[in-house]
Amino acid sequence: MPRRTGVRPGGGPTAGTVETEAELLAAAHRFADLAGAAIRPHFRRRLDVDNKAAGGGFDPVTAADRDAERAIAAALAEAFPSHGLVGEEFGATNLGARRQWVVDPIDGTRAFILGMPLWGTLIGLIDDGAPVLGIMDQPYTRERFWASASGAFARAVDGSVSRLATRPCAGLGEAMLATTHPDMFAAGFESERFAAARREARMTRFGGDCYGYCLLAAGFVDLIIESGLKSYDIVALIPIIERAGGVVTSWSGGSAAAGGRVVASGDPRTHEAALKILAG
Amino acid sequence: MPRRTGVRPGGGPTAGTVETEAELLAAAHRFADLAGAAIRPHFRRRLDVDNKAAGGGFDPVTAADRDAERAIAAALAEAFPSHGLVGEEFGATNLGARRQWVVDPIDGTRAFILGMPLWGTLIGLIDDGAPVLGIMDQPYTRERFWASASGAFARAVDGSVSRLATRPCAGLGEAMLATTHPDMFAAGFESERFAAARREARMTRFGGDCYGYCLLAAGFVDLIIESGLKSYDIVALIPIIERAGGVVTSWSGGSAAAGGRVVASGDPRTHEAALKILAG
Numbered sequence: 001m002p003r004r005t006g007v008r009p010g011g012g013p014t015a016g017t018v019e020t021e022a023e024l025l026a027a028a029h030r031f032a033d034l035a036g037a038a039i040r041p042h043f044r045r046r047l048d049v050d051n052k053a054a055g056g057g058f059d060p061v062t063a064a065d066r067d068a069e070r071a072i073a074a075a076l077a078e079a080f081p082s083h084g085l086v087g088e089e090f091g092a093t094n095l096g097a098r099r100q101w102v103v104d105p106i107d108g109t110r111a112f113i114l115g116m117p118l119w120g121t122l123i124g125l126i127d128d129g130a131p132v133l134g135i136m137d138q139p140y141t142r143e144r145f146w147a148s149a150s151g152a153f154a155r156a157v158d159g160s161v162s163r164l165a166t167r168p169c170a171g172l173g174e175a176m177l178a179t180t181h182p183d184m185f186a187a188g189f190e191s192e193r194f195a196a197a198r199r200e201a202r203m204t205r206f207g208g209d210c211y212g213y214c215l216l217a218a219g220f221v222d223l224i225i226e227s228g229l230k231s232y233d234i235v236a237l238i239p240i241i242e243r244a245g246g247v248v249t250s251w252s253g254g255s256a257a258a259g260g261r262v263v264a265s266g267d268p269r270t271h272e273a274a275l276k277i278l279a280g
Numbered sequence: 281m282p283r284r285t286g287v288r289p290g291g292g293p294t295a296g297t298v299e300t301e302a303e304l305l306a307a308a309h310r311f312a313d314l315a316g317a318a319i320r321p322h323f324r325r326r327l328d329v330d331n332k333a334a335g336g337g338f339d340p341v342t343a344a345d346r347d348a349e350r351a352i353a354a355a356l357a358e359a360f361p362s363h364g365l366v367g368e369e370f371g372a373t374n375l376g377a378r379r380q381w382v383v384d385p386i387d388g389t390r391a392f393i394l395g396m397p398l399w400g401t402l403i404g405l406i407d408d409g410a411p412v413l414g415i416m417d418q419p420y421t422r423e424r425f426w427a428s429a430s431g432a433f434a435r436a437v438d439g440s441v442s443r444l445a446t447r448p449c450a451g452l453g454e455a456m457l458a459t460t461h462p463d464m465f466a467a468g469f470e471s472e473r474f475a476a477a478r479r480e481a482r483m484t485r486f487g488g489d490c491y492g493y494c495l496l497a498a499g500f501v502d503l504i505i506e507s508g509l510k511s512y513d514i515v516a517l518i519p520i521i522e523r524a525g526g527v528v529t530s531w532s533g534g535s536a537a538a539g540g541r542v543v544a545s546g547d548p549r550t551h552e553a554a555l556k557i558l559a560g
Contacts, residue, residue, distance in 0.1 A: 044436075044500065114456055114485055115500035116492075117397065117421065141397065141421050141437055156324075157421055157437070176394055181486065182462060205394055206461065207487020212396075220324065220395035 019080065019099075021133075025148045027079050028123050028135050034075055035068035035105055035121045036139030042067070043140050044115050062112065065089055068105035068121060076101055088232055100126040102235040107136075108180070108209030117141050118211040124236030131257055134236035136210050145214040145240050152217055152243035164244040166266030167219035172273045175222040175265075177201035178208040178215070184227045189280060190261070193251070197225055197277045213237040213264055217244035222266050223274055227251075229259035237264075247271040251278040299360065299379075301413075305428045307359050308403050308415050314355055315348035315385055315401045316419030322347070323420050324395050342392065345369055348385035348401060356381055368512055380406040382515040387416075388460070388489030397421050398491040404516030411537055414516035416490050425494040425520050432497055432523035444524035446546030447499035452553045455502035455545075457481035458488040458495070464507045469560060470541070473531070477505055477557045493517040493544055497524035502546050503554055507531075509539035517544075527551040531558040 019027075042064035069089045076085055084100035086092045094100075101123065106112050108119030117140045125133040135146040144155040145164065152164040169175050177198060185191040198204050201223065208215070208224065210233070215221045217240045234248070234256050241248045241264050248256045248264035253275050256262045263278060265271035299307075322344035349369045356365055364380035366372045374380075381403065386392050388399030397420045405413040415426040424435040425444065432444035449455050457478060465471040478484050481503060488495070488504065490513070495501045497520045514528070514536050521528045521544050528536045528544040533555050536542045543558060545551035 044498065110483065110485055113500070114458065114492075115495040115498060116485070116488070118487075178394065183484075203390065204463075205390055205396070205487060207398075207485060208396070212394075215395040218324070218395060220393070 021149050024099075024125060024133055025146070027075075028125065028133055028146070029144075030079075031072045031075055031101075031103075031123050032121055032135045032137040032144065034071040035123070036137055036142075038067040038071045039064040039106065039121065040139045043112065062106065062109070064112070065105045065109070069103065072101075072103055072105070072123070086232060088230065098128055102126060102131075102232050104230075104232040104236075107233055108211070110181075111207070111209050116207070118207065118209045120210040120214075122210055122232065122236035124232075124238070126235060126257070131235050131238040134239040136214050136236060136240060138211070145217065147217075147239040147243040149243075152240050154214070154218060164214075164217040164240065165219055166217060166241075166245040167222070169222040169265070169267040169270045171269055172197065172200035172223070172277070173202060175201045175270050175274075176220070177204045177223045177225065178212040178221045179204070179206060179224060179226055180209050180212070181206060186227070190227050193278045193280055194225055194227075197223075197274060200273075200277065210237060213241060213248075216246060216264055216266050217241050219244075219266060223270055224262075224264045225251075225274065225278065226263075227261045229262050231257060231259045234259050234262055249275070251275070301429050304405060304413055305426070307355075308405065308413055308426070309424075310359075311352045311355055311381075311383075311403050312401055312415045312417040312424065314351040315403070316417055316422075318347040318351045319344040319386065319401065320419045323392065342386065342389070344392070345385045345389070349383060352381075352383055352385070352403070366512060368510070378408055382406060382411075382512050384510075384512040384516075387513055388491070390461075391487070391489050396487070398487065398489045400490040400494075402490055402512060402516035404512075404518070406515060406537070411515050411518040414519040416494050416516060416520060418491070425497065427497075427519040427523040429523075432520050434494070434498060444494075444497040444520065445499055446497060446521075446525040447502070449502040449545070449547040449550045451549055452477065452480035452503070452557070453482060455481045455550050455554075456500070457484045457503045457505065458492040458501045459484070459486060459505055460489050460492070461486060466507070470507050473558045473560055474505055474507075477503075477554060480553075480557065490517060493521060493528075496526060496544055496546050497521050499524075499546060503550055504542075504544040505531075505554065505558065506543075507541045509542050511537060511539045514539055514542055529555070531555070 084094035084097040087103040104122040112119040121137040123135040133148040251261040364374035364377040367383040384402040392399040401417040403415040413428040465474045531541040
């Protein structure tokens, strides 16, 4: 019998909605399928890129982003009309609901506009405040990473599915460190702390985006240190990392679900060492 | 009738070997197929990584690297026994031959060991000193980029083939700049020149490897600036960039075929502007 991830006993906007984990996961896969179908025709097309950042930063919003979020929003409204939806492009609906879907149709817009297949569609589900389900889908390569209570899994480009598991890493000196961009870190404290961690790590790679967190869950990256994340950049990834055996927190060891300064490790020993350095 | 890329009228080790462009290109595709088959089982396996760098740098040689180069060397010896072969792992054979194959089975070993699909198998052909044919193959996603006299092409993950063409870019202010790693540049002159170019560019992305050059040929990246390359890191990419309408040279404007400091641009105007900055 499918495990029930939550039952609200009457009252409130979600009264009567008791979805099983299997139902929620099946819906999440469907949302990812729809988003991928909406995004795929736009990838590696020569797009006009809006610049939505006030103040001149470079933060492209593509037609793909909007098409995908619309597709997910419509499917969600039909499947679970009482659930909440938090997305980068469309603000938030049903904010009081117990179940909140947290969506970023294209995490890694820089990678996307450059044609690199490291961006992904992030679909996360928060239940009663805790991230319980997440999908990272790469629509171009057709890779998908996901997790719910029953475990963390990946579908490879050839369609084969395997269980995700982080690898052991005794400390920073063994750690392969990945981060999306050196400019993520504000001058001063953030840059200094990142530089200190980087000096200790065995190797550093830039340019990972959400793909990097999935490779950590798969046991090929040991440590990710980032900053300036939004909630929708990380919520979907938290179950994937944790169900694979990893740890993901803020730099001060609290919940990563709000974004900001985030550190993820495949091995708790590496995480502890990283937190010591990042605390300053 | 197939165009003949070169005829040597008697004498020397290549006497009697008159391959058409089509024959050479077909052989190159076959070499890439063999290399991919040799490499694929090793990708995203938890490998032991040798450290071949004297002095402690991190330069992994994997079993995949060696298996692929052996496969290519055997196929080349059977197809064109008089041709030369220059490879990272196996030194050089038939160095005096007019036709030299320049091979790097896994360009982007850091990307490879972290599980990121941006590494590639590089197979280039030098004819009488000039790079005339090149393949970049990504065995995991099954993408392939190649060029010979008849043009530059890409095979996407879905198997569709399209012609590569760079995009216009009037100058550095519009340029999307990609480079593999900030640590490529030696402290002092190289780092200062790269930083100066980066300040002018519209956006910078790290973590491209050989994949970045192919995205430049495809019209999604405008400028790549790198340093410390070996010949086998760039020879296969030169025809792909040039046949797509781009320019690739050393920082001082000479041939890029020897490696070292390399700059590639999709638009000659961007290239000219970059060369001015890189000259110092």
